[in-house]
Every structure is written in structure tokens, then in C-alpha cells.
Amino acid sequence: MSANPLPPKQRTKIPRQEMPEQQAAARRRNFDEVNRGLTVLGASTEAMRCLECAKPACVSGCPVGVKIRDFIALITAGDYLGAAAKIREDNVLPAITGRVCPQETQCEGCCILGKTFEPLGIGHLERFVADYEREHGELGLPEIAPPSGRKVAIIGSGPAGLSAAGDLVRWGHAVTVFEALHEIGGVLVYGIPAFRLPKAIVRHEVEALARMGVDFQANVVVGKTVTIDELMDEEGYDAVLVATGAGLPKFLGIPGEHLPGVSSANEFLTRVNLMHANEFPSYDEPVFDCRGRDVAVIGGGNTAMDAVRTACRLGARRSLLIYRRTEAEMPARVEEIRHAKQEGIELLTLANPVAFLSDDEGFLAGVRCLRMELGQPDASGRRSPVPIPGSEFEVPVAMAVVALGTGANPLVQSSTPDLATDPRGYIAADPETLRTSKRGVFAAGDIVTGAATVILAMAAGRRAAAAIGEFLESGAWIDAEAVG
Amino acid sequence: MFPILEAEFLAPEIKRFVIEAPRVARKRRAGQFVIVRLHERGERIPLTIADGDPERGTITLIVQGVGKTTKLMNLLEAGDAILDLVGPLGSPSDVRRYGTVVVIGGGVGTAIAWPTARAMKQAGNRVVGIVGARSRQLVLLEPEMRAICDELEIVTDDGSSGRQGVVIDPLCERIMRGDRIDLVLAIGPVRMMQAVAEMTRPSGIRTIVSLNSLMVDGTGMCGGCRVSTRDGTRFACVDGPEFDAHAVDFDTLARRNRTYRDSEAAALEAFRADPNSALAQVRHSCRLEPTHPPEEAASR
Numbered sequence: 001m002s003a004n005p006l007p008p009k010q011r012t013k014i015p016r017q018e019m020p021e022q023q024a025a026a027r028r029r030n031f032d033e034v035n036r037g038l039t040v041l042g043a044s045t046e047a048m049r050c051l052e053c054a055k056p057a058c059v060s061g062c063p064v065g066v067k068i069r070d071f072i073a074l075i076t077a078g079d080y081l082g083a084a085a086k087i088r089e090d091n092v093l094p095a096i097t098g099r100v101c102p103q104e105t106q107c108e109g110c111c112i113l114g115k116t117f118e119p120l121g122i123g124h125l126e127r128f129v130a131d132y133e134r135e136h137g138e139l140g141l142p143e144i145a146p147p148s149g150r151k152v153a154i155i156g157s158g159p160a161g162l163s164a165a166g167d168l169v170r171w172g173h174a175v176t177v178f179e180a181l182h183e184i185g186g187v188l189v190y191g192i193p194a195f196r197l198p199k200a201i202v203r204h205e206v207e208a209l210a211r212m213g214v215d216f217q218a219n220v221v222v223g224k225t226v227t228i229d230e231l232m233d234e235e236g237y238d239a240v241l242v243a244t245g246a247g248l249p250k251f252l253g254i255p256g257e258h259l260p261g262v263s264s265a266n267e268f269l270t271r272v273n274l275m276h277a278n279e280f281p282s283y284d285e286p287v288f289d290c291r292g293r294d295v296a297v298i299g300g301g302n303t304a305m306d307a308v309r310t311a312c313r314l315g316a317r318r319s320l321l322i323y324r325r326t327e328a329e330m331p332a333r334v335e336e337i338r339h340a341k342q343e344g345i346e347l348l349t350l351a352n353p354v355a356f357l358s359d360d361e362g363f364l365a366g367v368r369c370l371r372m373e374l375g376q377p378d379a380s381g382r383r384s385p386v387p388i389p390g391s392e393f394e395v396p397v398a399m400a401v402v403a404l405g406t407g408a409n410p411l412v413q414s415s416t417p418d419l420a421t422d423p424r425g426y427i428a429a430d431p432e433t434l435r436t437s438k439r440g441v442f443a444a445g446d447i448v449t450g451a452a453t454v455i456l457a458m459a460a461g462r463r464a465a466a467a468i469g470e471f472l473e474s475g476a477w478i479d480a481e482a483v484g
Numbered sequence: 485m486f487p488i489l490e491a492e493f494l495a496p497e498i499k500r501f502v503i504e505a506p507r508v509a510r511k512r513r514a515g516q517f518v519i520v521r522l523h524e525r526g527e528r529i530p531l532t533i534a535d536g537d538p539e540r541g542t543i544t545l546i547v548q549g550v551g552k553t554t555k556l557m558n559l560l561e562a563g564d565a566i567l568d569l570v571g572p573l574g575s576p577s578d579v580r581r582y583g584t585v586v587v588i589g590g591g592v593g594t595a596i597a598w599p600t601a602r603a604m605k606q607a608g609n610r611v612v613g614i615v616g617a618r619s620r621q622l623v624l625l626e627p628e629m630r631a632i633c634d635e636l637e638i639v640t641d642d643g644s645s646g647r648q649g650v651v652i653d654p655l656c657e658r659i660m661r662g663d664r665i666d667l668v669l670a671i672g673p674v675r676m677m678q679a680v681a682e683m684t685r686p687s688g689i690r691t692i693v694s695l696n697s698l699m700v701d702g703t704g705m706c707g708g709c710r711v712s713t714r715d716g717t718r719f720a721c722v723d724g725p726e727f728d729a730h731a732v733d734f735d736t737l738a739r740r741n742r743t744y745r746d747s748e749a750a751a752l753e754a755f756r757a758d759p760n761s762a763l764a765q766v767r768h769s770c771r772l773e774p775t776h777p778p779e780e781a782a783s784r
Binding site for chain 2: 180181182218219220221224225226247248249251253257258259260261263264266267270271275276280281282283284285286288289362363409410411
């Protein structure tokens with residue numbers, strides 16, 4: 001039954017409610033969140049735009065299958081906590097996905113309104129209900145089944161691990177999540193900056209999982225502190241999920257990459273996001289002093305965008321993004337590029353670094369680049385950049401951050417010889433069941449697929465949870481030959 | 485939280501800690517390290533595991549106070565605790581029967597070299613120890629080294645203990661004399677390790693060094709500790725910390741280690757002016773409530 005009093009024609013006449021934003025001039029020097037969130041009025045107005053399709057395409061566009069039409073209807077009815085609980089049936093991190101999902105290519109990209117009008121602001125509404133329950137100190141938690149007597153170990157507390165933990169604990173299994181760092185959340189705490197995802201929000205979502213019964217153990221490096229075999233043989237875990245992500249930074253392999261002043265995006269962002277280096281000396285971890293200096297970030301994805309906007313906030317005089325294709329090919333979200341430009345980030349496109357240059361003291365002084373032009377489309381369908389001979393030029397910078405993507409960290413695999421990997425070092429897992437070559441061990445998220453998005457990792461975590469649940473019920477481990 | 489069970493100064497600014505960390509104690513092997521964070525606002529720093537007792541569930545760390553975090557750690561006593569401790573990290577030393585192994589420890593490097601020297605002795609090697617320090621009172625672990633070394637030479641800058649000079653002097657003599665040396669393990673300041681590498685290079689004596697690059701996570705996810713070697717870029721936290729000395733680019737390492745020199749100096753100055761407020765941070769973290777009270781976790 002619909003609580004929406006408007007006939008469909010009138011719903012389409014309501015304009016999409018805009019997300020209030022912090023002014024660019026102020027936010028470019030602080031780490032407060034850029035998007036301020038919809039008001040109650042804004043959210044209920046936006047919710048009224050939903051056409052309540054009989055077969056909602058938005059749901060099929062959501063990697064974890066959130067019951068979008070149903071939670072929107074609960075917003076229209078004014079039941080915000082009910083809406084949050086409805087989302088949590090499928091998505092344990094709504095305040096996070098509402099902020100960082102690329103909705104334009106997922107749920108909102110499938111919204112029927114988008115064919116003629118602006119699509120429904122599904123991400124903004126998801127974020128609204130999650131924020132509402134947090135701000136009101138109440139939590140819409142789903143029901144927990146009675147204890148099953150089964151123990152599951154999850155390695156890695158990023159989006160895939162957390163999402164799997166949410167499902168498994170709901171079904172009554174005892175779940176322990178092991179994390180190598182001192183804080184829970186993986187890329188949510190060390191990678192995504194506070195101006196996109198405040199850390200208190202991650203802590204709140206983790207707290208919700210703890211309240212559901214998930215046991216979190218930080219400072220445990222599986223492969224070093226304890227091995228998978230020890231977890232299964234000595235500590236009595238019935239199943240293990242490897243969700244360690246793709247955290248191994250890639251470098252360019254060009255001269256000068258070892259100069260002080262050159263770092264990976266992982267290092268730069270970890271210092272600021274996890275270690276609060278932007279608050280040095282109130283926090284002890286230092287970060288390169290960007291104040292009044294020129295900084296270049298190399299890459300065109302969301303991580304590059306996060307790094308260059310972070311450098312700007314650390315006081316850089318010039319914050320420059322160097323990308324070898326054009327803006328149209330950038331993998332970063334359109335919203336992030338727009339925000340970055342408003343903040344004064346400069347884009348230097350069709351340029352490819354070939355060397356880092358040193359000053360007399362051996363510190364970074366600049367980047368030498370080659371101009372590029374676009375050639376034929378490559379395997380990914382994007383036009384390949386081709387260097388223009390003799391087009392070398394130099395950009396003076398005091399710091400450079402390399403954000404070219406990440407690969408598979410080998411710690412778990414190298415300590416588990418019977419765990420099959422692919423040639424690039426990712427764990428081989430059946431795409432359907434996420435079973436690995438080792439009985440009782442599953443793998444999900446970036447450690448299987450390579451670096452992807454938060455929500456795709458969460459979807460993989462859910463699939464793994466379902467497969468683990470089935471394995472714990474039946475005890476059957478079949479079609480191992482299909483793996484690896 | 486990781487409780488400190490014992491804490492005692494071995495020398496000025498050098499303190500030995502016995503810390504409860506059962507999982508690390510069970511797994512650790514010679515050459516590995518841990519990363520610690522003292523309190524909520526603390527940085528993560530790497531410290532080599534000097535010793536361990538799996539039965540008691542403890543590890544031993546030997547810490548030289550050189551910057552804010554190590555000086556703060558050296559104010560801690562038995563009964564205090566460390567907020568975060570993770571490990572064992574890095575690859576263990578490659579302990580085999582080589583024949584004669586010369587173990588060179590410079591300053592606090594002796595404490596890092598000692599567990600590997602002991603493992604080398606247990607593996608059936610003849611171990612020659614060369615321990616260097618600025619002066620007598622800074623000579624570390626002399627009885628411990630004497631107990632495992634077939635020969636031990638002490639060298640001090642000022643001649644207040646053993647012979648006067650630097651650690652490469654006795655090494656040079658042995659090489660010139662044509663003494664049999666199958667492996668050299670050198671641990672200490674970058675320039676000392678570099679000097680040892682240059683000393684052994686002409687005669688092709690296999691030489692291993694333990695590198696002290698800057699680290700953040702210690703698990704291979706950031707590359708902050710990257711080292712330039714003849715074989716390409718390596719991460720000290722996972723591929724090391726021990727490397728073939730003849731393959732390492734020490735000048736690059738020394739430069740990279742100076743990346744944060746200004747921030748480090750500023751942090752140390754502020755700490756010196758008011759060590760008590762930093763100490764209060766640790767003691768505050770010590771008393772923190774667990775994030776998820778046990779009764780809540782049990783009600784699932």
C-alpha cells in the first residue's frame with residue numbers, strides 16, 4: 001500500500017532535491033564533509049518523486065539488491081527507522097554506501113524517471129535514513145537467529161568482510177573478523193577521506209555489527225600472527241572467508257621514484273585518514289608538509305581524486321592532477337571531479353610522467369612528462385594514450401602521489417600453500433560459490449576481482465556469506481575441480 | 485591493550501621491555517619485528533623483537549630513545565600498557581649452517597642482531613661478534629652476546645671499553661688476515677652498514693643487513709618503506725627487513741629516512757618541553773574501556 005498521495009504525473013513535476021553542500025571556498029581547506037545531507041523536508045519531498053514501479057528496475061541495478069521501492073515507501077510514510085531496518089536486511093553499511101556508491105551507474109542509472117527527468121536521489125535517501133537513525137540514537141537492527149554452534153573467521157574488515165559478517169551473524173553463526181590494522185573498516189578508514197566519509201560514521205556502522213554479535217579482533221595479520229590452518233585446526237573455525245582486498249600499491253617504475261616527496265596514494269591517504277596526520281602535531285604521525293607548495297597526483301580514479309583534494313586541504317599552493325587520457329575517460333565519479341574542480345584542483349590531462357626530478361639535497365623537485373594523444377580503443381574500450389615524440393615538459397612540484405591502482409597483497413596466499421591463485425596473485429575462487437581450492441575457505445571482494453568499488457565488494461561478501469551458510473548447513477564441499 | 489610486565493634501562497636512553505603478546509610470542513622468529521602504537525594519537529613505529537617466551541606469552545623489545553615516540557615509550561614502566569602491537573612482521577632471518585658468521589652490531593643494532601646471532605649459533609655456526617658503541621656505558625647485551633659468540637670484540641669510539649675505533653676496524657683486519665668468513669650480518673646505523681658492505685664487497689663475502697626504513701602499516705600496503713635494490717624496488721616490511729648488503733642502494737635509503745626530519749624535530753622539541761602531557765595520553769589509553777563491553781558481546 002502506498003503512502004504517497006500524489007498521482008504519477010504530479011510526482012514527475014517535482015524537481016530532484018539538491019544535496020546541500022559546504023561552499024567550495026571554505027571546504028577546500030577543511031576536512032569536514034562536503035555533502036551536508038538532505039533535510040527531513042528535502043528527503044520526504046524527494047521520496048515523493050518515486051513512481052513505485054511494479055517491477056522496480058532500481059533494485060536490479062543495486063549490487064546487493066536493496067529493496068529500494070519499499071524503503072522509499074517507508075520514508076514517504078514518515079517511518080525513517082523502519083526504512084533503515086529495511087535497507088539493513090540487504091546492506092549493513094547504508095550510511096557509507098549512500099555516500100560512496102556510484103549510484104549514477106547503478107540504482108539511479110536504472111531509475112525509470114531518469115529516462116525523461118532526473119533519476120530519483122536513491123543514494124541521498126539511503127544516506128538520509130541512516131544518518132537520521134544515528135542522529136536520533138536509535139538503530140534499526142534486523143532479527144538474529146538462535147546460535148547455530150558454527151564458527152566463521154573473516155579475514156579483513158573492509159566492505160566485503162563487514163557485509164559477509166552481517167549476514168552470517170544474522171543467521172546465528174559465531175563470527176570473528178580479523179583486521180591487520182588497529183582500526184576496523186579497511187579502505188573505509190584508511191582510504192576514503194573524511195570529507196567524503198566521516199570516520200565517526202564508519203565507527204557507528206561497525207558498532208551496529210558488534211551489537212548484532214560480530215567479534216572484531218584488530219592487530220591480527222593473518223599469514224603472520226596466525227595462519228588459516230591454525231584458525232581451522234587449532235581455533236576451531238568451521239569456515240574462513242578471505243576478504244583482504246587489493247592493497248598492494250603500484251608504482252610507475254620510472255627514475256626518481258624513490259626520492260623523498262614521492263609516495264603511493266595508499267601511504268599518503270593512510271597517514272591522513274587513519275593516522276590523522278592532518279592534525280600533526282596533536283597526532284604523532286607526520287605527513288609531507290604541503291603548505292605553500294605544489295603537489296601533483298598521478299592517476300584519474302577516485303583514489304587520485306581523494307589524494308589531490310587531500311593535498312589541497314593540507315594547504316598546497318597548487319594541487320594538480322596528472323592523467324594520461326582526457327577528462328572524459330577518467331574513471332573517477334562525475335561528482336568527485338566536479339567537487340575537485342570547484343575546489344580549485346587543476347587537471348593536466350594527456351600527460352604521462354616519465355621521470356621524477358631531484359633538487360640538490362635529493363628531495364623531489366619536479367615531474368618530467370610526455371604529452372599524449374588518444375589512439376585506438378584498448379581492451380577496456382577506452383582510447384589508448386599514445387606519446388607524442390619530443391613533447392617532454394617539466395612540472396615543478398615538491399610532492400607527488402602515485403595513484404595508479406593496487407594489486408593483490410600476497411601475505412595470506414604465501415602462508416597458505418594450498419590456496420590457488422591466478423597469475424596476477426589474486427585468489428582463485430568460483431565466481432558463483434566463491435569457494436577456493438581449499439576446503440572450507442572462501443574468498444570475496446578485491447582479493448578475487450582486483451580493485452573495484454565498495455558496493456561490489458559488499459555484494460561479493462553477501463554471495464560468500466550465502467555460500468558459507470550453505471556449506472555450514474550441508475557440510476558438502478563439491479566441484480573443487482571447477483576452481484583454480 | 486598489551487601490558488608491560490618488565491621495564492628496565494640497559495644503558496642511558498636504551499630500555500628493555502617484556503610485553504604480554506601471546507600470539508606474537510608463539511609465532512615470532514629471529515629477524516622479525518612488530519609495529520606498536522602507544523596511544524590513541526600515537527604514530528605506528530617498527531621495533532625488532534629481541535627475544536620471546538612462548539610459554540609465558542611474552543616478547544622482549546629493546547628501545548633506544550631517539551625521537552618523540554621512542555622517548556615516550558622509555559618513560560613507560562611495568563604496569564603500563566601499549567595500545568596496539570601487531571606482528572610478527574617481516575621475513576625471518578635466513579638461518580642456516582654457513583660456517584663462520586661475523587655478527588656486527590652498532591649501537592642499538594646489537595639488540596637487533598642478538599636474536600639472529602643466537603639462532604646462527606644454534607644452527608651450528610661459529611659466531612664472531614663485533615659490538616660497537618660510542619662509549620662503555622652504551623655497550624649493549626655484552627653478557628648475552630658473550631654467551632653465544634665463539635669470539636667477541638668490543639669496540640668503542642672513545643676506547644672506554646674494548647678497543648678504540650669503529651666496528652669495521654676488526655672486520656677489516658680479519659679480511660686482510662684472510663680469516664675464514666662465510667657470512668657477515670651487520671645491523672646498525674645506515675652509514676655503518678654501508679661501510680661494512682663496501683668492506684666485504686671486493687672479497688665477495690656474503691653480507692646481510694637489516695634495514696630501518698620508515699614504515700606506516702608494516703604489512704606491504706603503502707610502500708613507504710620501499711628500498712631500491714639491484715633487483716628493483718623491494719618493501720622492507722615484507723621482503724625484508726634483511727637484505728643482501730651488496731644489492732642495497734644505501735644513499736637512497738639514507739635520503740628517504742630524512743623525509744620527515746623537520747616534523748620529527750618539531751615533535752621531539754614539543755615533547756621535551758612537556759613530556760608529561762604525552763605520558764598522560766598513554767596512561768589515558770591504558771584505562772580506556774573496551775569498545776564493546778563483554779556482557780554485550782556475550783548476549784548474542
